[in-house]
Amino acid sequence: MGADDLDGVMGLHVPRIDEAVGEPAMGEIWRLRWDRAAVLAIIGQVRPHDVDAYALVELGRPEVGTLRIDHAETGLGVLDVAARHVVAVSRAVLDARLATTSLGSAIEAVADSPRQPWDYGPEELIEAVEELEEFRMIAWAPSVDRQTEPSASGEDYFDELVDAGLPVNRALAISSRSATPTDEETEIIERTTGQRPAAPAVAPALRIAIDRPRRKHAILRRAQAAGVSEGEVRLELARDAEPALLAARGTRGAPPDYDLVVDRLLEDDA
């Protein structure tokens, strides 16, 4: 077979890329991952819950609307940034930092420039943007800020939960989406109402703690061992954290240490 004729390439050194986890910063190249899907992207603006990401692709030659990253800067070959199309992605998908670039200010300049419609370019550039777009949709829990008192529709739900046999305090917490039902409660609710309870909102600080990149690998390990998705593991962590957060709340209502609570929940897997 022809592959046997590729003598000249055998033994070509292919360096392993050092990976790091930590807090993301503008201009860094990260592997984004959710379950088994992964893409590379360069980071733009960083916010508490999400980051701006730009697709990376190898184009062969620069195209309109792209920024070039030389191989000498990263060791990743020559890469082009789809600088005209920003995708906001959850911090939960940040897997590992592969390189740091000097493009921070250039990306910031693009972020401040008027947006052009994304309707032309080489196929591989458009495909790279589309692959990154799939990560935009990833959200393992609804966002936050909700009232502790049940809403008008929540009152009906509260009544249903009480009728199903749940204690009043649990029915109140679950109907106001301030607590996650246990497995047993979920079964009861589904049996009596005919519907699985919706995933409750997760407190912002708890989401930030669970979504820290340094916890990604432990979450992935747990998901793979259990044969479930990352999203389910994160929801389970959020649910398991509730009693621990209550117990860890400081005096005079001081907020708990969310990172400490999540670390303890994951340390059994270490």
Added chain:
Amino acid sequence: MADGSGAWTELRESESVGPLTTQLVYRAVRVVVRRRRFPPPNDHGTWDSDAITEVAHEFLLDLSSGGTLSAGRLSRLVAQATDEASFERLVHKTVLNYLRQQARGSARGAVLEQLRHALGRIDGVDRTVSHAWSLEHCAGELEFAGDPSDLIAAAYGVDDVRLVRWNSDTRRSPLAESDSLRRVLLDVLAAADAPVTESVMVEVAIARFPLAIEPAPMEFKDEENAHPDLVPAEAMEMAQDIWDQLSSEERVLLAVPDLTVRAVADLLGVGKSTVDRRRHSISEVIRSYGPALVTTEVIGILRQAASVLEALGTHDPGSASETSEEA
């Protein structure tokens, strides 16, 4: 191939190209050039083993950099992959992109020749000493340094642009009908209000007429298959590739091709517009390969997909090609 036994593992553990990696790249080149109908290298009349080896060698050992850029590319793919299967998909995708770029390189030359021919015949258009093109009144100005996307927008702003029906299998089609091309070029130069370099004119022309850089179609012949029809193993491979690009909901539709939209909608409990949209999506995927490659045999395999391919365990719910947008 089971995890821990392929090219990805070979590269991670040895940090060098070995036999598994070369075999994977060779196989990827062979599959991609057939499916996408890329023309063979200039000094080869067909995609024989030598032609495939030449492209695979260049991909693995970029001669212009002594292999540095190729090594960086492989390092990147290893870092991005999460297992052997994803690494293999990435290599296939990267080989495809590499071949697209090679084809575009030769296509750019053809586009430049068309532009020179067209611009040279337009009254009121001058060619500057630095080989830029300009309207007469601004021929002495500094060259255009603005955003090429503004020129692309001007090109798209021209009404009633007519393309040319082209039947040749050996020559590239013209960018557009001659008068249409003339009007587009004049509007581009007017929008620039400055001399425009040939490289920018080529960029604008390719953006405005993307079909101009599609590889010239060819009949695929190689020394192993005297007839272009796919043999069963390749038909299965083609069907697998198409299958991987479809969502779970689209795959279901393959099993009921002869039912009306209303009947399918009733069967699945969805709206008719949803059925239309999914069927259109399936057609787009199949059309992207071209009718010569998606034979009746491939279609037959796909129509058994709901039972046969599921039973073989080739459906991967965790693959990156699935969308997560279906609620």
